[in-house]
Every structure is written in structure tokens, then in C-alpha cells.
Amino acid sequence: MTRIDTKRRGQIQQAPENFLTQDAIADLNKNGMDDTRRGFMRNGFMAALGGAVGLGASMNALASSEGDPAILEKQVWQTTLGKNVATMPYGTPSIYEANLIRRESPGLTRVSAASVAFTPLQGLFGIITPNGLHFERQHQGWYNIDPEMHRLMVNGLVKHNRVFTMNDLMRLPSVSRIHFIECGANTGLEWGNVAVPTVQYTHGMLSCCEFTGVPLSVLLDECGADLKKGKYLLAEGGDGSGMTRTVNLDDVLNDAIVAWGMNGEMLRPENGFPLRLVVPGVQGVSWVKWLRRLEVGDMPYATKDEAVHYNDLMPDGLARQYTSIQECKSVITTPSGGQQLLDKGFYNVSGLAWSGRGKVKRVDVSFDGGNNWKTARLETPVLTKALTRFNIDWVWDGSPAILQSRAIDETGYVQPPIKLLRDARGTRSIYHNNAIQSWKVDSNGEVSNVQVG
Amino acid sequence: MTRIDTKRRGQIQQAPENFLTQDAIADLNKNGMDDTRRGFMRNGFMAALGGAVGLGASMNALASSEGDPAILEKQVWQTTLGKNVATMPYGTPSIYEANLIRRESPGLTRVSAASVAFTPLQGLFGIITPNGLHFERQHQGWYNIDPEMHRLMVNGLVKHNRVFTMNDLMRLPSVSRIHFIECGANTGLEWGNVAVPTVQYTHGMLSCCEFTGVPLSVLLDECGADLKKGKYLLAEGGDGSGMTRTVNLDDVLNDAIVAWGMNGEMLRPENGFPLRLVVPGVQGVSWVKWLRRLEVGDMPYATKDEAVHYNDLMPDGLARQYTSIQECKSVITTPSGGQQLLDKGFYNVSGLAWSGRGKVKRVDVSFDGGNNWKTARLETPVLTKALTRFNIDWVWDGSPAILQSRAIDETGYVQPPIKLLRDARGTRSIYHNNAIQSWKVDSNGEVSNVQVG
Numbered sequence: 001m002t003r004i005d006t007k008r009r010g011q012i013q014q015a016p017e018n019f020l021t022q023d024a025i026a027d028l029n030k031n032g033m034d035d036t037r038r039g040f041m042r043n044g045f046m047a048a049l050g051g052a053v054g055l056g057a058s059m060n061a062l063a064s065s066e067g068d069p070a071i072l073e074k075q076v077w078q079t080t081l082g083k084n085v086a087t088m089p090y091g092t093p094s095i096y097e098a099n100l101i102r103r104e105s106p107g108l109t110r111v112s113a114a115s116v117a118f119t120p121l122q123g124l125f126g127i128i129t130p131n132g133l134h135f136e137r138q139h140q141g142w143y144n145i146d147p148e149m150h151r152l153m154v155n156g157l158v159k160h161n162r163v164f165t166m167n168d169l170m171r172l173p174s175v176s177r178i179h180f181i182e183c184g185a186n187t188g189l190e191w192g193n194v195a196v197p198t199v200q201y202t203h204g205m206l207s208c209c210e211f212t213g214v215p216l217s218v219l220l221d222e223c224g225a226d227l228k229k230g231k232y233l234l235a236e237g238g239d240g241s242g243m244t245r246t247v248n249l250d251d252v253l254n255d256a257i258v259a260w261g262m263n264g265e266m267l268r269p270e271n272g273f274p275l276r277l278v279v280p281g282v283q284g285v286s287w288v289k290w291l292r293r294l295e296v297g298d299m300p301y302a303t304k305d306e307a308v309h310y311n312d313l314m315p316d317g318l319a320r321q322y323t324s325i326q327e328c329k330s331v332i333t334t335p336s337g338g339q340q341l342l343d344k345g346f347y348n349v350s351g352l353a354w355s356g357r358g359k360v361k362r363v364d365v366s367f368d369g370g371n372n373w374k375t376a377r378l379e380t381p382v383l384t385k386a387l388t389r390f391n392i393d394w395v396w397d398g399s400p401a402i403l404q405s406r407a408i409d410e411t412g413y414v415q416p417p418i419k420l421l422r423d424a425r426g427t428r429s430i431y432h433n434n435a436i437q438s439w440k441v442d443s444n445g446e447v448s449n450v451q452v453g
Numbered sequence: 454m455t456r457i458d459t460k461r462r463g464q465i466q467q468a469p470e471n472f473l474t475q476d477a478i479a480d481l482n483k484n485g486m487d488d489t490r491r492g493f494m495r496n497g498f499m500a501a502l503g504g505a506v507g508l509g510a511s512m513n514a515l516a517s518s519e520g521d522p523a524i525l526e527k528q529v530w531q532t533t534l535g536k537n538v539a540t541m542p543y544g545t546p547s548i549y550e551a552n553l554i555r556r557e558s559p560g561l562t563r564v565s566a567a568s569v570a571f572t573p574l575q576g577l578f579g580i581i582t583p584n585g586l587h588f589e590r591q592h593q594g595w596y597n598i599d600p601e602m603h604r605l606m607v608n609g610l611v612k613h614n615r616v617f618t619m620n621d622l623m624r625l626p627s628v629s630r631i632h633f634i635e636c637g638a639n640t641g642l643e644w645g646n647v648a649v650p651t652v653q654y655t656h657g658m659l660s661c662c663e664f665t666g667v668p669l670s671v672l673l674d675e676c677g678a679d680l681k682k683g684k685y686l687l688a689e690g691g692d693g694s695g696m697t698r699t700v701n702l703d704d705v706l707n708d709a710i711v712a713w714g715m716n717g718e719m720l721r722p723e724n725g726f727p728l729r730l731v732v733p734g735v736q737g738v739s740w741v742k743w744l745r746r747l748e749v750g751d752m753p754y755a756t757k758d759e760a761v762h763y764n765d766l767m768p769d770g771l772a773r774q775y776t777s778i779q780e781c782k783s784v785i786t787t788p789s790g791g792q793q794l795l796d797k798g799f800y801n802v803s804g805l806a807w808s809g810r811g812k813v814k815r816v817d818v819s820f821d822g823g824n825n826w827k828t829a830r831l832e833t834p835v836l837t838k839a840l841t842r843f844n845i846d847w848v849w850d851g852s853p854a855i856l857q858s859r860a861i862d863e864t865g866y867v868q869p870p871i872k873l874l875r876d877a878r879g880t881r882s883i884y885h886n887n888a889i890q891s892w893k894v895d896s897n898g899e900v901s902n903v904q905v906g
Contacts, residue, residue, distance in 0.1 A: 070602050070603075071604040071616050071745070077743070079693065080693055082591065082693060083594050085565055086565070088723070090545070091585040092721075094719060094727075097718065100719075101543050104538055113538070115537070125663075128581060128717045130717050133544070141535025144548055170801075171801060172801060174844060212578035212579045242531065261578035264579050264580070266546065266550050290530070348623075348624060379628060381836060
């Protein structure tokens, strides 16, 4: 019978120290250790079948399961008394899921307090990112701020400068909405010729949660903000880096939230507890964590993190600045780089699509490197500026294949191939790479990252 | 300045051993210890104001925050290096949230392996229940089942009896959908005259998650189920209790899921890892955990847990059986029993509504025990058979008040007052109490559970 490789699931794999050197990439491609779905891919139930088969035929292979002791015999969990309720007053995942964790890329930065921990997209389902796996990008480490001591100041072009406690804020009218957050540097290494081996590292600075808080518009209104003159907002964080960003109010006034809730509970410390600015559609760096100040102004502030960082270096050496909206994008998460298919036959191919400009309208999937496209099923609800899960049937015939997904949003924008993006914006940028991702399936079933078209 | 009572937040409070005796209830009402929002309610920012005020006026009270050292002076987290990324490869809540946990009610059962741990609704936001706080109801304890050894058998009125591994199942076409799950016994003690003190214990056998798995209809189709004769499904669990339930296929065939995913990751062990039956709209006991067998049949099975338990004892001594759909219901979660308001002025009143028959159409809120009703705002998305979050503004004038919410679903069904339910179904049942919940606010601001109308 077929098996989930539970030993592999349970194994904690450290990211290699020399990650993102070419040797390390070759090694990761070979071993694909951080893929919890790998066992699932490797041991399909169609090993006995030859040629291309559909779902119906594949089921017949299950005749081999007759006589399986795992179903015929009583298992220990059917004959013993289990654990008590509230053994974990705050629960944790199964021990068999210990491999599905956030991972750092030691090759990317020298100091872990100014680094990234990526979300393991290859092992996730649906659109909600569990809080324990939400990606982190820290500029000077994270801190467990005492909410009793936290304050939010609102100043600038307002009638009343005000200072709010958490207590003050949480009595105000609140809203709850599901939105994605993506770091502007997500997929950044793919601008060059670095084919990062797994989707955790290519696209894992991406999460989607239900956020709760007071609408920014309500807060500004109550402070008497002058929104005729005041077109910009300065958002300042309370950590050591004092992360400070200009937000264009035209982009966010309709849906920005000064948020304390994330997926039903308070924000996690590494994601800004107790207060974070939620600016749907805008790159993650502007979702300022440990939010301590909002200033309304009439021009952009040109802070360090928008003058020196987070701008797009163009081929002519100049840089695009204030390019904060995350354009329409998608990626296949299963199967993806580092995973392996050993059997021909039926697969559910699954992925994520999103747009900083609204709803995803359609996702097409190609199995032949972009020559032919089929429209995928979108899971509901399809929400504005939120992840959308897509699924599509695929029968693998054992030949080499190149899998791609291409998202189209409600504005009509079509996710571009990497070649088009490079033609326009060169190869030296880090930010805002929303190119079509290609995963190559070799005839031996190995899946790897390739840069096509 | 006003404060969140962080010491109270951080304090872990054990449920009293004698919970649900009258003394214990009186004591809990008095102390309200398990309310993490209590500090927030107690210390409003309008202490200095007299009379009824709206949001705008209340803001002016913040002038007192001028000169606050918490905003004027640099805090330690602004001047030190924080913690590294991936300090927690799987994250956990802030230490300041340690009070927001699942709680057992020792008074309810003698054996913790056959008991309940309730979700702390009074401290949650939005509609998604974080997996760490999903309620648990165990019949013989929970077990961390090795997914490699788990099997699902499909038999009965099918052309092909089949046994699936997890590996087999996870290759099939999958869907992801957000649904609530509520135990049929939720709010069960309120049938009598027991006014359970907090919303965690009155309504906390309620959660809402995004579930991922193969549609039941796909699985049955592939096994060649005879759905003309086969109108019932027997679902059998793999734990020691062998929980076995009849499911009416007419109720669930459109949207039931054989699920492995919950909020993006694998199910938690206490919620059925690696496989659970998701039957939207149906009471929680039928969402069989550690699902090991599905049998298609042409009549109900009258298992122990539907003959002896989980039926509705009526005033005439007979019992309603197979009443599995959870009717339309709602509850105000903030403010709720055990919380306390010390200040007059503006409050965001927030709660949850749901229906096992479809979408919530409207929620009305009364502040005077049902004499007058106002329509609340519903947060989006409003999804079928999912929790819906509602919010409504309230200015408390300091007089005693009785807060109620009343939900109406898309079928036109209106959530009934407790008196109507008792007139029809008596006071000796445990199950399917969907009555309007009343919270009394005393003139001293104490909030308690009262049974009105």
C-alpha cells in the first residue's frame, strides 16, 4: 500500500548555512528536504498503472488495499483511553507536522534580527495562513510589547493631536476583513538567474489572515484630519528600527485598518502585537508593526526605507520609487520545487492567486510551459485583496512537463511572463517581481524551479 | 490614563472545581475572572465624562493624554535589539494573552477524557477561530494518530468497497470552504434555570474554520454509491469511543467534505487529525473525528450516540431524534457575562450569528430587553453555514440595560426568545437551544447572564 512518509513529515530540517549559494541550491533540489508534501507526491496510488489514466480508473488500483491490516486490525488508538480535553489549553499541531515550520534563509542576511522567516506554502491549504506560520520580516528584531504601555499618536494635518491607549482604540467601531500581505521583495531573487529551489523560499513572504481593528478613516475623521490637503500618511513603528513609511491615502483610505486582531485573536508579537497598520494591496513593509504614530501630511516623507530600500532599480540605473501596490500574481504550491512525483496518473494541482488591485477574476494553468492553458477552479469566497485558492485536475503521463499558473484580476491585468518583466525592468531589482512561476517536472518525477519564457 | 489590565490578561485562571453549582456561579458572576476583555471594559476612556456622550465627544477626553510619558519617552523596545526571526519556527501568542485559553468545566463531567474544553468567545474577533482555541469535545480522549497507519474504508451500498490511505485521499480533487461547527449541546444548560456566567461556557462549543478536503460527493461517486437507495451514511471514528453517527445524505451531499485541512494546516489531533467528516450546518457530534469508515445505507442506524444521547427530551417524556441541523442563532460576545463597564459612553458591541440552513440575513440588537431593536452591521464576507460577525454602536447612559441579539437567516427563520422555546420543548432537554441570549448591565457596570422573555 501507499504511505505518507511520516518520518519525513516529523523530521525537522535546518535550512543549510550556505543557502543560496549554487551548491546549496543544487543540494536542496536534490534532497528537497523541506517539503512536507513530498511523501504524498512520491507514493501515489497508481504505481501499478501504466499510461495516462483518469480519476476513475486510478480508483481501481485500490483493490490492492484488500486485506490491509491497518484497517482490518484494531489499532492502539481504538483500544486505549486517549488524552484529556484541555491537555493543551492553547493547542499545537500534531507531532507528525513538525516539519511544517517557518524557515530562515541564512544565506540572505548576516543578522537574524534583520532577516526573514518564510511561510511553508508547499504544505498549506485554502487561503487562511495559521498565525503560527505567518511569515516574519524583521528590521531590528521583534519585541513582546506590554500593551498597557503602548500608545498611538495621531498628528500632522489634524484638528486634534491625539494619543490613544489600546484600551481607547478597542472601544471604537471595528471591522473584520480577510486580506493578503506580501513583502515587496517576495520572489525578489528571481529577477536574476537564481532559481530558488522551493516555493517556501520563492513565494513564502506571503500570508493571508482575517484582520480586526478600527478603520483608518474613522480614526482620522475623529481627529479632524484635513483630507483635502493631507494626501499622505506617515506610519511609524515602535521597534528599534523605528520603521517609517509614507502611505498614499488615495490607495488605502477605503480599506485600511488600524488592527489588533489577526485570525480571531490578538496579533502575534512578531507580527506587531498589539497594533499594526493594515493597508490592503500595499507591500508588507508599509503594514507598520507596533504602530505608534500616524502623521497626516501633504507630500511623501522620503524616509530611509523608501529612499534607500524598497525602490525598484531599473536597467538605466534610475529607480522607481513609491511603487507600493502588489500587482496580480499567482503560484502553484503543489506540486512545486523540491517535491517529486514517482507515479503517473491523477493529481490535484493547487495554488494561490492574488491582486493588490482587487479580486482575482481567473487563473489559467499550463502543463506545457505556456503553449496551452486551462482555466482552474477558484475556491470561494473570492475576496478583494485576499488570497484565492485555485485547484485543477491533472493526469501526468510520465513525460517531462512545465507547470505554470497565470492570474488575471478584475481590472483585466494579466500576470506577465518573466521575460516581459525583465525586458521592461532589467535583472537588478529586488522588488515587485510578479512573474509567472515555472516548475519543471522531469520524467523521473523530480520537480524543480526553472525560468521559462 | 486608562490602561489595559495586563496583569489580569496574563493571569491564568483555573476553572473552579465546583463549577456549575449555584455557589460557584454566584462566585464567578462576582469575580468574572475568565474574561480577558474585562480590563478593557472597566477602564474606559470616558471616566471623566458625565451623561451620555457619542464617539466624537468621547474623543475630547483624550486631552488628558498630553504629557503621557509612555508616548513622550523612548521605551525599552525602541532602544534595544529585538528577538531573531524564527525564534519560534511555529509561533505562539503573546505572553500578555496567556489568559485567553480553552477552559474545561469540571462541574460538567467526572472524566476529563470524556469532557469539553470551551472556546473563549469573549476575547475573540472576526469569524475565524484560531486552531489553538478551537473547542474540543472528547468521548474517550484524543490521540495523535500516525497518518501513515490511518485508513478510510467506504462500504455499504457501493459498487466498490474501498480502503483509502491519507496519501490516496490527498491526491483527489479538493475544495476549501469556511464553515462553523457547533456542538448540539451548546447552550444546553440554559434550558433549565442555570444562567451560566460567561459566554465561554454558554456558547463556547462553537468554532469557525476554513476546511480543506475531498468533497464527500466525489468520494461516493468514485466508489459507485447507489444514491437512489442509499439515503443515509454511517460515519465511524477511529478513537476509543468509536463514535458512530447516521448522517442524512439529503442534508449534506451538496457541501460535506472529507477533510484533512483546517485553517490552512492539517487538522489538530484533538480535532480529528488526520481526517474528519465536515458536515456543514449539522451538529458537531456528526463531524466524526479520526474518520475511519463511511457506510452507505437505506435507513438510519440508531447508534448508541443517537439513541441514548443527542436527542431532544420533550415535555411529554418522549424525545425528538435525528434533529441534527443547527438552527439560526446569535450571541453578543462583547460585552458579555462576567465583564464589567465602569464608564458611561461609547462602546462597540460585537457578536456572532450563524445558521445551519444557509446565510445570516440580518441581526438586530436590543439594549432594553427586547422592547426596541436596531439592525447591526454585518462584517463581510457573509458565508453560508459560517459564523457572521456583527457590530453595533452603543452609548451607555449608566442605567441598567439588557442586551440581546436576534438573528434572521436567509430562509426567514427568526431566532426565538427562551420562553417560546421552553413553551414548545420544555426545560429538560440538553440539545439544540438556539434561544436569544440576554446579558444584563447593572448600573454599576457589572454584566451578568439573565434569562428574559
